[in-house]
Every structure is written in C-alpha cells, then in structure tokens.
Amino acid sequence: MIAGIIVTILNHKLKKPLNNPDVIDTQGTLYTFFASALIGGIYAAILAAVYPYASETPTSVNTWVSSNANQWLPYDRTKISQGGLQIAAVCWTIGIGLLSSIAVAFIFYFTTELSADQVFNDATFA
C-alpha cells in the first residue's frame, strides 16, 4: 500500500516536471524502480536491526533450530551493525550507479549526436 501511494503520487507529480525540460524518463524508472527499491532497502535495514531472529523467539512459534545466538548474523555482528551496513549498502549502490552513469554519459556525449529519427533507424548503424 505504501509503495502504491508513493509510486502513484510520484507518477502524477514528478513525471511532467521531469520530462518537460529535456529529461525523458521513458519507462518511469525513477519512481517505479528507484523509489520502491530505496524504500525496500531502508525497510530491510530496519528489519535487520529490530526484528527478532530465530534464537530470540519462543520455541512455541518457532520451529527452526538455532545452534547459537549469532547463527543468523555474519562475522559476529550485532543486529544494529548489520542494519547500519544495510543502509551503507544502499548509499554505496546509489553511489556506484551514479559513478558508472557519469562514465557512460561522457562516452555518449563525445561520440554521436543522433536525431529523433536516427535513433530508431537501423540504417544509421549499418
């Protein structure tokens, strides 16, 4: 429901201001994928930090067998540190995406200048 509200509002409010100047987000990538993935990443970090793991839940509702308290966390991390690393991974992923886009856009910028007809014409690339 949260994802539906956010995506619909962004689709209405962000699409025209974004596309009108000269940026074309063709398939709504920014608010369909980015917004929901960002929310999902933050939500996962919160879950990693606060959600009880198998060793912490009563056996009456937990059929999983846990050998030690840190079975579900790597490198003997605490839940808070795992949640913090999840947030750091969100920031890192966005950063590496921006870095790679800059590298690619530079190549595009200095290579070809195609018109709206040319990009869809196979003969241009023959």
Place this chain on the structure above:
Amino acid sequence: MTDAIICALSMLVAYMAVAGRVGGFHIVVLCFFGVFFYGFNELVIWRHAIADNGYTYRLFLFGSTFGAATAFILRFKDKLPTTETLGYFASRHTRTYGLLGACFVWLFLPILSCVNTIYDTAAAGSVTTYLNPSILNLWFALSASCSISFCVSILLGRKIHPHDIVFSSFSVINFFYFREVSLTQPLQFSIQILSQPFYAG
C-alpha cells in the same frame, strides 16, 4: 547463471530509462560498462555479507540509478518523439508491453517467486514444519498497492490512469521481493540473516 540473468535484468532496468532515446551503439556501451560496475557492486555486497537475497540492491537500485542518472546527464533535447518520427510508435509499443508485464506480475510472478517456499524442509530431519504464506502475502501486497493506486489516481487526476496501476504493480514487486525471498529462501545465497518465517502480511 542466476547472477548472469540478474545482471541482464539490471541492464534492462537501466535501459528502460533511456529506451527510445539512444541507438544501438549506445546500448552496447551502456551494457558494457554497466556489467562491469554491476560486478564491482556485487563483489562489494558479497564481501560485506549484505542481505540482498531479493536483488533489490543489485538489480533494481543499481539499475535504476544507473539508467536514470544517465538520462539526467545526457538530457535528451531533440529526442522527443512526435507522430512524424518512429520513436512515437516505439513509445506506444513499450506502454503496451508494460500493461502485458503487469498482467504477468499479477498472474505468474507470485507463483514463480514462491513456488519452492510453500513448505519448509530445512528443519531437522527434513520434516515439513509449516506452511509458508508467501503467495498470499504477495497477492495481498499487490491488491493493496493496486487498490490504493486506483484511489490516489482518481484523487490526483480525476480519472484512473492505467500507468499508475502498471507502475504500482511493478513497484510492489521491488518493494516486497526483498523481504519475501530473503525470508523464505534462507540458503539460496548463503547469507542467512533475515531468514526465519515471517507471518505478518
């Protein structure tokens, strides 16, 4: 092989931001560098044991950032399709494909993503211990997202926009996929956090 498919899907997400505005040569360059940086990002996530069993970070977040930022930097000034250009018809086709994709999401993806998680056989003695409600959770999430999209779409635009329903269908997969898969396929990628049954809808 699975990671290769996810890498290809990530490039598809990146391409969707610039679809119809760049040529074939651009796509080759986009994918060439995109795969390189995708591998770099994946390596970092694996080395630090980040829980990304549903590919939210590697697929959706990286792909969308990569594509959208490329579109922002290039700023396609003269690539606006009109009825006189071939790009106009291409944009119509992609919207049709978007609607078909939304139908696919509704019908098949909940089953495909949850088909091997209905029964838990990971407990001692390979005894089936619980019935996992993953499919119901995913369908509940899709229903809630699409229902609220109807309401918000009518409130904001005074009419129902089909794109809102399409986008909300896809977005709930991105939003939900992380949690669903990571909670129900604990050993798939050897990262075992967030892996116990989660019964809240």
